Amino acid sequence: MDQDFINTLLLTGKLAGWTTIILFIIGFPVAYLLAYKRFPLKPVFEALISMPLVLPPTVLGFYMLVAYSPQNAFGRFLEQHFNTRLAFSFQGVLIASVLFSLPFMIQPLQNGLTSIPKSFRETAYTLGKSEFTTFIRVLIPNMIPSIITAAAMTFAHCIGEFGVVIMVGGNMPGETRVASIAIYDEVQAMNYQAANQYSFILFIISLLILTLIYSINGKKKIFF
Amino acid sequence: MDQDFINTLLLTGKLAGWTTIILFIIGFPVAYLLAYKRFPLKPVFEALISMPLVLPPTVLGFYMLVAYSPQNAFGRFLEQHFNTRLAFSFQGVLIASVLFSLPFMIQPLQNGLTSIPKSFRETAYTLGKSEFTTFIRVLIPNMIPSIITAAAMTFAHCIGEFGVVIMVGGNMPGETRVASIAIYDEVQAMNYQAANQYSFILFIISLLILTLIYSINGKKKIFF
Amino acid sequence: MLKIDIKRAMLTSEGKTNLEVTAEIQDNELLCLFGHSGAGKTTLLRILAGLTKPDKGRIVFNDTVWFDSEKKINISPQQRNVGYMFQDYALFPNMTVEKNISFAQKEKDKDEVNKLMELFDLDALKNQHPAKLSGGQKQRVALARALASKPNVLLLDEPLSALDFDMRLALQHEIRKAHELLNTVTCLVSHDLQEVFHLASSVILIKNGTVINQGKPADVFSGKQDFYPKQAY
Amino acid sequence: MLKIDIKRAMLTSEGKTNLEVTAEIQDNELLCLFGHSGAGKTTLLRILAGLTKPDKGRIVFNDTVWFDSEKKINISPQQRNVGYMFQDYALFPNMTVEKNISFAQKEKDKDEVNKLMELFDLDALKNQHPAKLSGGQKQRVALARALASKPNVLLLDEPLSALDFDMRLALQHEIRKAHELLNTVTCLVSHDLQEVFHLASSVILIKNGTVINQGKPADVFSGKQDFYPKQAY
């Protein structure tokens, strides 16, 4: 295995890892609001969060590319004040990836929250526990499968991300050349052997990680 | 709106619709097995089903391309007996899309099934109801949100599908040129207006469908 | 006739023990299971219903072997035609009161459902979903549902514990009537002595998994003041 | 002192009615709610706990206004410091018996938890999760948990209904002790006359949402043979 190949895998893992971490932080509060609170226009809000599910990655990629361009307000702002350009950079791909994976985190978490009987929350409240304590001590431990699903789907979806990256990434080794792009590239160049090597390694790694997750998850039942 | 544009949208809807229908048929029995039955190597089996989540679409695309090729057994078989070639055809993309969306159907269904209290099934069994009747009359109605999530995620994921299609399907108008590909193409042609038009229409359609789903879903609570 | 002879490991508040029950219940008999909390009453009903598998033993109903650990027979709950009322009701949340009851019927019979709902004072609630019922209302739906399936063996786990005295008396009457009408074997868990005397033709006293006495209520309780209850009403 | 004067729409088996309760419960009083299934007992407890909002009225505990529909005051369950035992227990499935109880404590006190588990005969089950408990065991954990929070107001919804007679007597004793020790206002739902007489310092009879009598147990039940119970023990 050559260095390029390893770098590409590391980069892919880095992108997926960061996206998952950032979405964990965003995802829990948002899912909580959606699951338990009522507010006006909630369905529209929910729909907006789910948009990346339905929108082709190329649409998102296109709009990101336009936004990042120094010719437009946002891109110019970043360029002038932070001297950064997001297009063709890891950060740029990361932002796109966070946006794009949002519903993969939110949906399972929200589902998990709504399927916990209301009386658990009510009991905790009467015991004087704050919403936050209740969330940490009662809700989270009773929705472990949903949390695992959310994390796995998000991480996984990022590893598989292709459309957005090919539009805003520019195929820069070490920055934006993630595994999916690398494989595409090798296939287009008809380097089937290299494509095979990438694919096979990714296949094995994925299979191992997932088997591990499911073995652990299978032992615990939903309600312990 | 010109004819090409409408055709592309119809083709996209056709692909997503067929994929969802096929996966509904496959998804329920598989999710049922995974949720309630024990069998050897179950974690490996679960991991295999979830593979498309983690695998870049390009890996899957690559392997499909290899399988479809008339130089290999499967492709040669199809070519000789059915005179079909799957690569760069609608059917080929459909098969890839079904495989690729499998976990988006299975995961939410399986989660929904496992979170239904066991005593519901047990009660139905003592009332003399078969597993099938129990499934239809007791389980399905108590997991509507999960079913909606499964269908929405699958359909949505297909509409947004890009990597597999571009590898297995290419960009053949009327066959494999779905919306995500069309947008990619229009952006490259710098027909930003057309790209914008596609994106906007998809955005609005998606927003409407999703808002509708969430409005209906919001009224019904999990446990009615 | 229901012949029971089973053994199953169990963790109770006294530590690990075995649930060991040997009994013969005649057709038409109404048996009460009586015993401390955690003694194994629910477990026994679940075993009879086919929901929990004993470690060892045999269960035979009339001429049908329901369970035989040696011959590896264990027929499914569906084939046993029991009516099992769960201690925590297990009403189907997606069905109204009426649907919950009619779902249990092997042959649809709307009149029967209406009759049951009237008997159990549920008419006004027929279109309610379980989440909106009070505790006692849920219990009555669960009981009505178990009866609606016209079972050969009726298994009732504390069917009247959440009901007020009036309702309790009325429904004791209904259980007895149903038992006679359906000509079933009935096993009922109860903590209420009055209820046991009122309903049971025989009693099994379980303590910590072991049957410590069985027979007619009067016989069982007369000699057993030391076991149960410590203090009479 | 807990002053209650509330009104709330309710659907009962007699059709739509209002739950209307006016009562004053002195400190140290142990009040029993008594009434038919679906009369509104649980609803009243939920209202006191702050889980259900009355349509109209006022609830004042000592000098604190818990609820006032006119002044739009409705303080949260957390601020009311009640110990509410649900009719269906609502034990946390992710916590062991021991954790369920210690979670309720405002200040961790392991000895206290052990004492409670011993009193309620739960020691051997301390590391069990609720899914593996029998009905009566669950009920005892729920009761122990409600007591562990050392509440100002103790709300118990049929706390002993699933227990055998021995256990019931023993726990009646514990409830009374806890009530005196914590110096709480206690509201308890029960269908058991013996229990009411044993525990209650006063009784509220609810029928179909309306209070039809309140006072000392002896007074309430003496003149009301027509209402309840039809047949004495």
Added chain:
Amino acid sequence: QKVNVAAAANLRYVLEEIKTAYLKQNPKAKVNLTFGASGTLVQQIQNGASFDFFMAADNEFPLKLKEKGLTTEPMSTYAFGKLAIYSTTLDVSKQGLDVLKSSAIKKIAIANPETAPYGERAVQLLKSQKLYESLKSKIVLGENISQTAQFAFTGNAEIGFVALSLALAPDMAGKGDYYIVPQSMYQPIEQACILIKTQVLNTEAAKFKKFVLSPNSKAIWEKWGYGLASGK
């Protein structure tokens, strides 16, 4: 019979115009154009994509197909492409290649040299000018030449190595500046086309090929900045 044309990305505008002209002569004909990097199209054709006619951005990719026996009739050169650099912010037409040394450049867009001949020529040029090593870290790769142009067009890359024909597109030309790289500095881009073997002989494809090579389309090629083979 419809004609599925697999065309290199640099032909995007030119070929649309040729198609229009062709359809004017043959109103009943149906021509589908699919654009992509030459290498991508070769890969797709090899894997069974149902194209009838392939127009590459060089003369090596068609040869690959020919060697595999996937083509009929000989390969024909239809035009010579020209490499240009394009920018929306820098004054490339005046500074020429010197602009590449400018510190204002953060990113340089080039087509993927593995699959796009224009990209390959651009890399070759940078190497021969001894600029490649110093600029390497600034290079972003477009999947094909039109994505490359688009990177430059949106300003996300200051400089793009594009096909002249793309720089001439009204949108591009209106917004930025281009400089035609002297043809002596890189190996000529001889663009060839070839008919793909199909199960049923596609006569329409042959007809379209003929039109592409015919004097009828000569003006269009020239308008879009292509040089023509002397013999044609």
